[in-house]
Amino acid sequence: MGQLILLIIAVVVLLFVVTTLAKSIRIIPQAHTGLVERLGRYKGSLGAGPHLVVPFIDKVRYVIDMREQVVSFPPQNVITEDNLGVAIDTVIYFQVTDPVAATYEIGNYIDAVHQLTSTAVRNIVGGMDLEETLTGRDRINAGLSAVLDEATGRWGIKAKRVEIKSIEPPVSIRDAMEKQMRADRDKRALILTAEGERQSAILTAEGNKQSAILNAEGERESQILRAQADREAAILRAQGEGQAIQTVFQAIHDGQPDQSLLAYQYLQMMPKIAEGDANKVWIVPSEIGKALEGLGSTMNSLQGIPQQVDGPRKRVDMGPSEPVEPAHDAELSKTDEAVRAAIAEASNAASPTHAAPVDSTDPAIDPGEVPPAR
Structure with missing residues (x-):
């Protein structure tokens, strides 16, 4: 029995010792401060780490967080100067600088900051209208910071920053603002569209102007080149016609035509007289032979055209011409001899005295001259 009592006493003593040790050792977290009270009166502050206190006499009543804290307050309705209600959300960033004042100077510093913020x-x-309220966040933040610094200094609290999270105007005001913003955006869009069209018209006009200038310059150069080509073509055509006339004239001089040849040419032209569309009737006289004889006698007696052509034949100087290929010289000589023989035969047939034929092969006669008719 006595041993049981001793065991119970030992257990009680052990529990008392353990409880005493537990109450005498206190651990304060980092960035916190513990406030110690002795018999209900403030004794001192404890920093971070383990500490020994007198058990059952000293007590760590409060552990204050010394870090910067953020508190977001619910929206509150505020009336502006122009009698419009808006809902404003605020956010407070603060830090406890004096844990003793924050504990013993005010009961709940967070609630106190909330009420002070709402009032401010x-x-x-x-004192601001709706437009200033919506655009004056910096002004509201500065005013709140000044009020909180002045009021919370004696509470051991430092208001670091005050922010307006949102400002919500009434639904009708929001609709009107949306319409106004939409109208402003439509106006800016129309202005930008008009400016774009103007720039487009200007660029198009400049492009048309440059195109017209280039087209005009191209047309001018084209006309100049076309005129030069026409001029050169006309010059070449005139030169060709001149050479052709000179060639025909030279051939006439070389052939020495007389009245018989002219009469023969006239007879060749008579069928062509009847080829016109206006010639509906063509009368051939019965005395066609006598008419032809009379025509020959008339042609023979034309004034200014000799019956016989005397004198040497001389070629007209036509200037430089293209050289004749040597291979064609013999063929050209034969052609000239045939032409001379035909002209001589026609002259003898038309002349009443029948001039003697000229032997063009006689070596005594110069090819460039023809002896007079006998």
Whole structure:
């Protein structure tokens, strides 16, 4: 029995020792401060780490967080100067600088900051109209910071920053603002469209102008080149016609035509007189032989055309011409002899005295001259 009592006493003593040790050792986290009270009165502050206190006499009543804290308050309705209600959300960034003052100077510093913020927001926004409220966030933040710094300094709290999270105007005001913004955007879109069309028209006009200038220059150069080509073609055509006339004239001089040849040419032209569309009737006289004889006698007696052509034949100087291929010289000589023989035969047939034929092969006669008729 006595041993049981001793065992119970030993257990109780052990529990007392363990409880005493537990209450005498306190550990404070990093960035926190512990406030120690002795018999209900503030004794001191404990920093981060383990500490020994007097058990059952000293007590760590509060552990204050010394870090910067963020508190977001719910939206509150505020009346602006132009009697429009808006809902404003605020965010407070603060830090406890004096844990003793934050604990013993005010009961709940977070609630105190909330109420102070609501009062300050109503005061600041009440002196601003809706437009200034929506665009004056910096002004509201600066006013709140000044009010909180002045009021929370004695509470051991430092308001680092105050931010307006959102400003919500009434639904009708939001609809009107949306319509206004839509109208402004439509106006800017129309302005930009008009400017784009103007720039497009300007660029198009400049392009048309450059195109017209280039087309005009191209047309001018084309006309110049065409005129030059026409001029050169006309010159070449005139030169060709001149050479052709000279060739015909030279051939006439070389052939020495007389009245018989002219009469023969006239007889060749008579069928062509009847080829016209206006010639409906062609009368051939019965005395066609006598008419032809009379025509020959008439042609023989034309004034200015000699019956016989005397004197040497001389070629007209036509200037430089293209050289004749040597292979064609013999053929040209035969052709000239045949022409001379035909002209001589026609002359003898038309002349009443019948001039003696000329032997073109006689070596005593110069090919460039023809002896007079006998």
